[in-house]
Amino acid sequence: MSEIGRAETGPLDSRIDTTVAHPARRYDYWLGGGNNFAADRESGDAVAAAFPTVRTAAIENRRFLRRAVRYLVREAGIRQFLDIGTGIPTADNTHQVAQAIAPECRVVYVDNDPIVLVHARTLLTSSPERRTAYLDGDLRRPDEILDHPELSATLDLDRPVGLMLVAVLHFLKDADDPYGAVARLVSAMPAGSYLTLSHATDDHMPAETISAVDEAGDRTRVPFQFRGRDEVARFLTGTEPVPPGIVSVAQWRADDEVAPRPTAAETAVYGAVARIS
Structure with a gap:
């Protein structure tokens, strides 16, 4: 599942390390894409060995995103989006x-x-209206995202925004202060905006599966943190969840x-999808 973050600054090509698994490329592998490398596939297979339905989870997460966006455009009238942790364009x-x-x-x-940003540049060349922009940013440093000139050139933060945090928050450990990062982003959104998020959970997993998935993540250097329903609900503090509230993405x-x-x-x-008031 996709992760947001900012690697060390420098030319993009110099920052590409295909020997280390990356969540965005691993997610692409689970979705059946071709923009991944041996390390990503090894990591993906290690997680699948511990949790055999992980590909189903990735596919259902993508379907959730599709339904959430349709809801936001058709029913909530949203016309601009800030999608953090997008992953490989697919x-x-x-x-x-x-x-x-x-x-x-x-x-x-x-x-x-x-690699995501390289693919994004190619995508942007086909959009003369520049309705789509890609930023190199860090969810753990939300002000850098909010202050980025490309964001203000593309979005009007005086009008409602669909803030998308889909399959990214579980890559932030508690020490990264994910709740503070989300609260900062939500506070910058005008009334009438919406927060959409999805998050991996161990609520329905036996202890041995949890241990095996954690070990696979640590071994392939893609650690993450499961959170239970109550912990996920904390991300929605101060918002109004849209029915049916927090449920399985499926x-x-x-x-x-x-x-x-x-x-x-x-x-x-x-x-979950929640209105920001």
Whole structure:
């Protein structure tokens, strides 16, 4: 699942290290993409050995993002998005879903993988209207994102924004102060904005699976932190969750998806959309 962060400054090419797994490229591997390397596949396979339905979780997380964006554009009237932790550009990215409904939608993406940014540059060349921008930023330093000139050139923070934190927060340990980072971002959004998030959880996992997944993450140098429902709910402090609230990503407004839906245990990811008042 995708991670946001900012690597050391310098030319993008000099920052690409294909010998170390990266969450964005590993997520691409689980989704069946081709923009990943041996280290990413090794890490992905190690997690899959511990949690065999991880690919289902990745696919359902992507479907959740698609449904959430459709809700925000069609029902909430959102026309601009700040998507932090976007990952490798692939099918059904935020801008593709949003602009298919309302072409005037504007999207700013943020990620730290240099390969993501290289792909993003190629994508941007096909968008003469510049409705989509990509930033190299760090969720742990939200002010750097909010103060970036490309953000203010693309989005109007006096108008409602769809803040997307999809499959990224579980890559921030408590020591990174993820709650403070989210609170800072939410505080910068005008009233009528929405926060969309998804987060891996161990609420439905046996202890041996939790231990095996943690070991796989540490061994392949992609550590992350599961959080329970109450801990995920803390990220929504001060917002108004949209029904059905915090549920499995496979269940969030999924009436039009093919049944039967994966279980909460198979996905192990919570999803929610909440209005910022």
